[in-house]
Amino acid sequence: MSGFLSPATLTQSVGLTYEPEPWIDQRLSLGAKQVLVAHEDLGVLYGLAPRENVRYEAGLESTTELDREVFDDMLVQSSLRLFASFNRESPDMVWENVVSLKFNEWISFDFELTTLYDSDVITALQVRETISLGASVEMI
Template identity: 30%
Template sequence: MKKFYLAATMLLMAATALQAQDDSMRKLREETAGKIKNNEKDTTGRLWKKGGTFGLMFNQGSLTNWAAGGDKLSLSLQGTLNAFANYKKGRHSWDNNLDLAYGYVNTTSLGTRKSDDRIDLTSKYGYEIGKNWYLSGLFNLRTQFTDGYLYPADTTPERISRFFAPAYIVLSPGIDYMPNKEFSLFMSPITARWVVVMDDSLSARGAYGVDTGKHVRSEFGAYVTATWNKEIMKNVTYKSKLELFSNYKKNPQNIDVFWTNMLSLKVNKWISANVSLDMIYDDDVREFENPKTGVKGARLQVKQVLSIGLTAKF
């Protein structure tokens, strides 16, 4: 009888172990199947890649009984937004990028002035014709949000720009070389560009190269743009965009240059520091007077901004 109980006990234990093993295997199979299904769901329909970065930078300074002198109070606020939506399927690609920036600075001696203002929209379609080479079409719009002024020392501020005055519109078919996701070089020998000045007072004096009294100036020439976006070291990202345009109709040797640079240093998830440097040379913008000769002409325009504040990715 004892042998019978012992055998029955061992048989029951073996059956329990087999059942537990079977349950474990079934659970493992279900989890594996679920992971495979989730992975398929995550990857098969992902033709669009979307995202962006929003930054809000604020600086404040004050002086009280400061022997060295300076403004009693200074405040500055700047907001930036960079958003992208990129499509990729087979040989087809469609990249869209929106870059916005706006900033103000206020001091007790100078009052309120605009420190940054930018709208830059780029849309580029490409069809792969070889390794890293794309037959592409590009659209670019560049303008600003609000009025811009010059502040002469002895006169009242002079309004020299506003929304769509100027605006630069580029429509260009060409070849795009993209060896990786970080770099792109777009080249076109046949590009249409329009300079738009939708302000009567500015167009009346022929600002930004438009004919006097006209609102649009059409140009035809060669266009090259290079973009590079790379994390050069941990938490340090460098982004650069260079545009070159030669107008076949007038002084093609005088190449227009638009170059933006941004160096971002990430402190933590929310805090970052940004250094931006923009350079523009447009031979048709002859608003700068030589103090020695009194003759107006074109010059290299440089804008540099250092900011620290909140940054959020989405």
């Protein structure tokens, strides 16, 4: 159950980025995170106290991003974001992965896998998989 801005997550961070290769970078930073829930009734589902609309957290944030062409027509993209709040035991995690294949000029295939963990919402790992097949035609 959700609604507009229920929830919305905002993060701000200041830190350092390390790029060992052109296709991968790592950022470590001090961060702030806010979880906004516009509908008060839904706040408890997203780890907020009753009648609360915003939860503020401060902590460390780590972001690793990979964007690499493995073969001529195969691209792998991955983004791992971890946020460890100073006052919580387990970090929040969002890991997004996309494998894109281009068969020819007009047919492509994508596989997306996203895993999410936030113990304030649910103690289980959440997983979303998406498979898409695309066709593109140039009109002009």
